[in-house]
Amino acid sequence: YFAQALSVAQYTIGFAESVTQIFQQLNQTVVALVTTVLVTLLALKSAEIAIKAQYFIMAAIALSLVCLVFSSSVDALPTLVPAGTDPNLAEVPGSVGFWAVFAVFFPAVTGIMSGVNMSGDLKDPIKSIPIGTLAAVITGYIIYMVIPPLLVWRAPADALVNAPLVMQRMALWGPSIVLGVWGATLSSALGSILGAPRILQALARDGILPNKLRWLGLGDGPADEPRLGTLFTLGVVLAVVGLGDLDKIAPVLTMFFLTTYMVLNVAAGIDGFLQSPSFRPTFKVPWFISLLGAGGCLAVMFLINAIATVAAAIIVLLIYIWLERREIQTTWGDVRQGIWLSLVRAGLMNIAANPDPKNWRPHLLVLSGAPTKR
Secondary structure, eight states, X not given: OHHHHHHHHHHHHHHHHHHHHHSTTSOHHHHHXXXXXXXXXXXXXXXXXXXXXXXXXXXHHHHHHHHHHXXXXXXXXXXXXXXXXXXXXXXXXXXXXXXXXXXXXXXXXXXXXXXXXXXXXOSSHHHXXXXXXXXXXXXXXXXXXXXXXXXXXXSOHHHHHHOTTHHHHHSSSTHHHHHHHHHHHHHHHHHHHHHHHHHHHHHHHTTOSOGGGGGGGOOBTTTTBOHHHHHHHHHHHHHHHTTOOXXXXXXXXXXXXXXXXHHXXXXXXXXXXXXXXXXXXXXXXXXXXXXXXXXXXXXXXXXXXXXXXXXXXXXXXXHHHHHHHHTOOOSSOOHHHHHHHHHHHHHHHHHHHSOOTTTXXXXXXXXXXXXXXX
16 A cells, blocks of 8 residues: 555656756646645546546657657767866766666556556456556566667767756657656556555455554445545655655655565465465466565565665564454455465375374364254
8 A cells, every 4th residue: 555655656756857847947846746636636536537537648658659769869968067167077977776776767667556456446357457467567568678778879878867858859759758758657646546545445444454544444436436545645645745856755665566566476376385265366377486576576675775675574574463463354365374274184185195003193072062052
């Protein structure tokens, strides 16, 4: 939930950053706050309307990509040196390692969870979620792999470092890039503000949230839309938007998402290995693939920031201990019970195949209570 909620803040700040690049008289934080409120109002109006708006946004993104593919080369930017400064002593822009950049970039590809987050609103989630998620991964991967070589081919290094909107200078029609950036950020913000409250609603209805927050599980209208959850999420997002720094939010958000993906992979891997009767996905992935995914998430987290990874692990452990102490009565399958039942079953099968009289112990079956009530 926090991963999805924080991502709304990142996308609206990203939108505000691009707006203030063009209209420099505007305040970035104010633009981000206003955008957050407007996006939330659209989600509150209706999820169906918000989803229909995505078609127009997607058209803007497609136009920007076409204009970028048919772009032209740009010249090097003039080096600006303050008056009275020796050009040889001019400060060179600093550089950071691959994983630091990856941490900022990674949240851009986390929209793949949108279908899962809105599974209750889909007509056929069993069919739509695998197709939609894989299509999002493949499409996003192709686009993100094509853009960097294109930028290096068409623009010199100094332009890529110093000009945030260098693609606008390259494109066949410059304004299309701005439309694409705005479309991409607003589309992602809409997807997250629709998804986060629905996760919160499910957490409340499943009894995972404390009793004082059960009201977050309420839904309105025939579509059972989580309006109270959306307003609660708006408060969380506005608090984060107040920070106003994309580079500070993105690495934290990356840790949230990588932790989410790691735990999902662990759960799917263990349930797949145990062949739990309650775990019957129509789209099957071998259990070892899921565990490899979990290991990959953990490795990337350590490469980005080992201290933050340990902190994330402690948070997950505390949540686990908290839920364990609450002893929530659930109707869904439990991985821990699945492990014990699998071990017991394996043991019974082994005993049946290899009787051992020296280690045999009696198992007493006592019929207690009033005979009339048995």
